[in-house]
Amino acid sequence: MTAPAATDPLRVALLGFHHESNTFAPVPATLERFLAGGVTEGDEIVERYGSSGATMAGFLEVMDLDDVDCRPLIHADLNPMGTITEEAFEHLVGRMTSALAEGGPWDVVLLALHGAAVAAHQLDADGEIISRVRATVGDDVVIGVALDMHANVSHRMVRNCDLLNTYLTNPHVDARPRARQIADLALAAARGSIRPVMAIATPPLAIGFIRQGTSDWPMRQLVARAAEHAARHGVLSVSVVEGFPYADVPEMGMSFLAVTDDDTALAEVIVEQLAGEAWLLREDFVGTAIDIDEGLVRAAASPDRPVVLLDVGDNVGGGSPADSTHVLAAAQRLGIRNLFHSLCDPAAVEQCTTAGVGASLALTVGGRTDNLHGAPVAVRARIRHLDDGKFEDSGVTHGGFRFFDAGRRSLLETDDGHFVLLTSRPMGNTSRAELTSAGLNPQDLQVIVAKGVQSPRGAYEPIAAEMIQLNTPGCTSADLFSLTYRRRRRPMFPFEPETSYGQSQP
Numbered sequence: 118m119t120a121p122a123a124t125d126p127l128r129v130a131l132l133g134f135h136h137e138s139n140t141f142a143p144v145p146a147t148l149e150r151f152l153a154g155g156v157t158e159g160d161e162i163v164e165r166y167g168s169s170g171a172t173m174a175g176f177l178e179v180m181d182l183d184d185v186d187c188r189p190l191i192h193a194d195l196n197p198m199g200t201i202t203e204e205a206f207e208h209l210v211g212r213m214t215s216a217l218a219e220g221g222p223w224d225v226v227l228l229a230l231h232g233a234a235v236a237a238h239q240l241d242a243d244g245e246i247i248s249r250v251r252a253t254v255g256d257d258v259v260i261g262v263a264l265d266m267h268a269n270v271s272h273r274m275v276r277n278c279d280l281l282n283t284y285l286t287n288p289h290v291d292a293r294p295r296a297r298q299i300a301d302l303a304l305a306a307a308r309g310s311i312r313p314v315m316a317i318a319t320p321p322l323a324i325g326f327i328r329q330g331t332s333d334w335p336m337r338q339l340v341a342r343a344a345e346h347a348a349r350h351g352v353l354s355v356s357v358v359e360g361f362p363y364a365d366v367p368e369m370g371m372s373f374l375a376v377t378d379d380d381t382a383l384a385e386v387i388v389e390q391l392a393g394e395a396w397l398l399r400e401d402f403v404g405t406a407i408d409i410d411e412g413l414v415r416a417a418a419s420p421d422r423p424v425v426l427l428d429v430g431d432n433v434g435g436g437s438p439a440d441s442t443h444v445l446a447a448a449q450r451l452g453i454r455n456l457f458h459s460l461c462d463p464a465a466v467e468q469c470t471t472a473g474v475g476a477s478l479a480l481t482v483g484g485r486t487d488n489l490h491g492a493p494v495a496v497r498a499r500i501r502h503l504d505d506g507k508f509e510d511s512g513v514t515h516g517g518f519r520f521f522d523a524g525r526r527s528l529l530e531t532d533d534g535h536f537v538l539l540t541s542r543p544m545g546n547t548s549r550a551e552l553t554s555a556g557l558n559p560q561d562l563q564v565i566v567a568k569g570v571q572s573p574r575g576a577y578e579p580i581a582a583e584m585i586q587l588n589t590p591g592c593t594s595a596d597l598f599s600l601t602y603r604r605r606r607r608p609m610f611p612f613e614p615e616t617s618y619g620q621s622q623p
């Protein structure tokens with residue numbers, strides 16, 4: 118690549134396409150859903166993300182540098198759900214590459230991707246985006262990509278960009294500094310002061326969500342080892358990528374990335390060492406969650422509160438529909454009181470909006486998406502609160518998000534002592550402001566049901582007496598064996614326990 122003269126400002130384009138696609142989830146990621154608030158351009162990108170802790174915020178920091186002319190172009194973001202439709206992908210990626218082509222020439226392109234996007238016609242959707250960006254700007258432009266830790270990274274993604282990293286925390290609280298790292302390295306590469314080269318290792322290993330917390334064994338061991346490698350001379354960035362097991366694609370699984378300054382051999386040694394270490398720990402990544410009834414009884418009996426029950430099967434951050442009623446129905450049956458539960462149910466919100474605050478009514482809630490996530494539950498309740506669902510959290514949240522939009526909401530207090538927050542959009546319970554903005558104090562509740570696995574931890578760990586993972590059914594089930602894969606690699610651990618890797622490979 119040709120380095121620009123030191124006095125010229127570097128021309129930097131910012132682009133984003135952020136989607137985690139659960140190919141087992143029933144609701145597709147359509148263009149309509151993306152356009153309903155998830156696509157921002159130019160200054161809107163600065164307004165929405167600039168003050169947040171998200172990936173794009175890390176990129177936007179370079180706008181303050183004197184020697185950089187940085188242009189946020191377009192950012193498409195949609196909460197996790199099913200596969201992206203061909204129409205949505207082609208429309209949005211078409212807009213991204215057109216904006217790049219029209220606004221150029223560029224020295225650097227920074228891409229905020231998730232890494233587990235799947236489109237109906239492009240299984241490696243992130244690899245396709247990076248390839249199209251490369252084809253648009255040519256080989257001389259530095260392309261830096263920041264990914265979520267749940268990326269399923271393909272070799273094609275690595276081949277078509279210069280720099281790639283992921284978060285190193287789950288729950289994700291370092292999105293912004295990790296993106297800033299990519300931005301800084303990309304600027305240095307464009308100035309010619311470094312020459313980044315990358316290596317990737319993709320052992321045949323899938324790990325479930327319940328053992329993905331980076332403060333827990335065994336992830337903390339791998340993340341610590343990555344930090345040791347990252348501190349070595351000549352190493353620019355190291356990533357431990359957990360992978361996203363709910364995408365049935367050939368790239369699904371764990372991977373390891375290293376970027377070095379012109380030392381391919383060193384990058385290869387690092388990723389192979391990390392992959393080998395993960396392989397030795399593979400049995401420790403297999404975890405089990407506890408039964409719904411057992412979890413509820415334990416939570417209700419706890420002398421300290423709140424106890425947070427994690428609805429693993431309806432993990433909204435993993436693409437589930439947010440309307441599973443398995444836990445609520447069991448709480449009703451067991452007579453558990455003082456419990457909070459949210460459900461995405463726009464039709465029930467309508468009903469409550471018509472009835473108004475203070476009204477008492479009988480209605481059914483949740484369980485509408487499919488048969489996997491439970492049946493609608495009948496409740497008798499008083500409407501305590503209604504609002505437009507917009508709330509803000511300037512504290513620690515998963516992914517660094519600050520502005521939330523649940524769509525119109527209604528908070529019900531049921532006759533059997535439950536607080537049911539009905540939303541019009543799927544919500545993953547990653548912010549305590551979700552409750553306080555509806556007039557509830559999380560610390561007054563005995564039980565809080567959070568639809569997530571690691572993602573609610575940033576918000577709730579500081580106040581929870583205990584957090585318990587429940588083995589609930591759903592399209593993000595803790596039990597990966599309950600999912601029918603057609604396109605993943607075979608053999609692969611843990612599905613084929615005899616799978617071999619590394620030294621033991623033939």
Ligand SMILES: [Zn+2]
Pocket residue numbers: 265266267289
């Ligand atoms: Zn993630």
